[in-house]
Amino acid sequence: MRRSLLFIPANRPGMMQNAEVFEADGIIFDLEDSVALNEKDAARTLLKHFLATFKFDFEVVIRINPIDHVNGLLDLETIISPAVDAIMLPKADPAMVRKLGELLEGFERARGIRKTIKIIPLIELAKSVLQMEEIAGLPRVDGMMLGAEDLSSDMEMERTKTGNEIFYPRARLAYIARAFGIDAIDTPFTDVLDEDGLCADARRAKGLGLTGKAAIHPNQIRYINEIFSPSKAQIEWALKVIAAAKEHSGAFSLDGKMIDTPIIARCEKILEKGRKWKLL
């Protein structure tokens, strides 16, 4: 259940130290695209020591380099520890997600890590859009993210703010994720100065059924969190429904609306989110 995930380059200590300030549900410490090739060694060492020094309230996600290459393997070797909650896998396909799962199991055993580190595959290729269903069912996968910049590059189509070109992968992601009970995380909005554009984009994604959105700048988090949270009105309604449900068995009427089991379940989910994100 992540409304927002903030990308932070893993080679910038000033930014990493401030990550917790921005109230993102999760931070993606990035060892991949935001770190130059000749700095990969510095970044993974810095990230390792950073994670060992501080404790966090947010979810710790690491975007590693592809694991069919030595950099990705070195990333895992260096940073896997109990501090890590999830690994984001770029250019994910089913074979790589399976392989990553095996590697993680090995590390957890060898390093006495009790938790199960999750995998968030990044859907960035035309092929992986089709493979979403297979990927979503793999072990450890508890969310999938759309990477529209690389995807539109693969598709040789123009990337726009209105995002018509990614309507299909967004919708597909939303349904598959829902069917498998995992998060559907939208691609970042890259114009960091356009707050209105960000909000429109996030609302569009939410309207299609996506459950959260990645951010590439801390200033985007406040808007993303608000848009992907249940509204005040929704929470009030849910509280009302749950309170009334205690007094009835079976379906009943409330404010002229028919309240039955599915609606009650939906309201319980709203309150669960409300509690988790401290909105109650």
Add this chain to the structure above:
Amino acid sequence: MKIGIAGSLESSDCLVRAEESDKLEIQIESSVFEFFGNQIRKVVLDTLEDQGIKTIKIHVNDKGALDYTIRSRLLTAIERMKRS
């Protein structure tokens, strides 16, 4: 000359230069030298000791980096020095 350089001069980072040497030499420049100069030196010495390094020439140009950053940049500089 085997030299390794790591880090940057951005705020909260430091630039560390490691050079193979037959002596132990540590030079520290810092934007917060009068407040943390000794602490920075301590981190460098502790890290070198952990690594079993007794002779080396280290130059740190610090812009308010916290201990974990100094340690990391130093370790990377040493690695790069060895590889160079």
Add this chain to the structure above:
Amino acid sequence: MKNALGRYVPEGFKPFVGSKDYLNHSRTTEKVIYSENKGNKLLRSISEAFDALGITDSMTLSFHHHLRNGDLVMNLVCDEIRKRGLKDITIAASSIFPNHRVLIDCIENGNVTNIYTSYFNGGAAKAVSEGKLKGLLYMDTHGGRSRAIESGDIKIDVAFIAVPASDAQGNGNGYSGPSACGSLGYAIPDMLYAKKKVVVTDNLVDEVAKPVIQAPYIDYVVVVDKIGDASGIESGTTRITRDPVGLKIAEKTAALLDELGLLEDGFAMQTGAGGTTLAVTKFIRDIMLKKNIKARFASGGITRYHAEMLAEGLIEKIYDVQCFDLGGVKSIASNPNHIEISAFQYGNPYEDAIVNHLDFVILGATEIDLNFNVNVTTATTGLIMGGSGGHSDTANGAKVTVVVSPLMKSRLPIIRPEITTVTTPGEDVDVFVTERGIAINPRRTDLLEKLQGSRLKIVPIEELYKLSLGYTGVPESKPRNGRIIGVVRYRDQTVIDTLYQM
């Protein structure tokens, strides 16, 4: 001796007793001085003014700072002082900026031996911090300066008043001309009480519609090529910050103000012109729009953001003692609800000043201690880089005083067990907002009560301090054993702290 805050006060100075102690003393004022010059007042140069006025050694010359870092007038006068080899001059400038470079020479040569100011930054401040001033530096608050001048504590021989638009008699204002700077509020005490007053202008006009500088007080009018550099008048700081940490602090501050019930219809605020405090204004505006409320007034240093809110009808009136950018200047020149006020009306402790009517004020800090005493005068190294300005005045007058700052600035915690210099006493500081938590002064049990059950992270200041040390480690502290170079004076000229050589 030590004052009420335990800070050292040199012999011969009155120690700070308490922030409202001035109420126990009566207000005495000197006589207002009118010009006796009924003839031609026009002069063609600063040099002519020096001759006409017989400016000699040991005189006190005063300046306002409305041309900010674009001011050329103090440089012209300092140049003249230097050329003539005058000695033991006292400069009483309401603020001194990096642009004031000629002053550095005058300090080093001993032409200028004493300085009175409310804000000091740049090369001259560095020179004084290094011990090059042969006399003393006296730092006042903006409101306190008006008090010092009216009471005769500062006796000005010649006031040089830069005026962007002036007629030949010395009627003028700051609304038009190539060096237009808006309000001239800080010049009013000088205009009234200095022995001699010289208007310096680069824009001689036939008539000035709404003069704030008035002919009966003015002895001479000097016309020069340029009194100010427009690009330097508009200070670099008047832009809403885009720094994510600053925005987070601003967001939390606005949310806190709302929870404290301070954002209700008809509230009065002063939010200053720094990057973070302007961001607070933006978040306050969002809340005002959502709640459909208006502010009774905004005061202090005014920017285009405040002017826009006035034009939108979100603020009913602006009381302007200083314009920070050209948006503010345009507004004061054209909007009747944008009202110019003098330093007296702004913050003289004995007036029913504007600061007394504020519901809240948002201020900055370079350091704060566990008793909420705040430093805005020196950096942790001891370098003089600021000064109270309106800090102590507004903190004293406002119902709620909010200080905002990042918890650490480049590995240095802002909270220190002992701060380098006390500018504003903790009894007047109510809230400290950082990106990692908010501390409320324990004196304000009323605020703590309002915040019961708040979702904001409200913690004791000691806890914020420990949190910062967890990141930075404990900084080594340097003993201040440099020679005394000056004093920091509270609103009533009592000494709240001493300044030492770096």
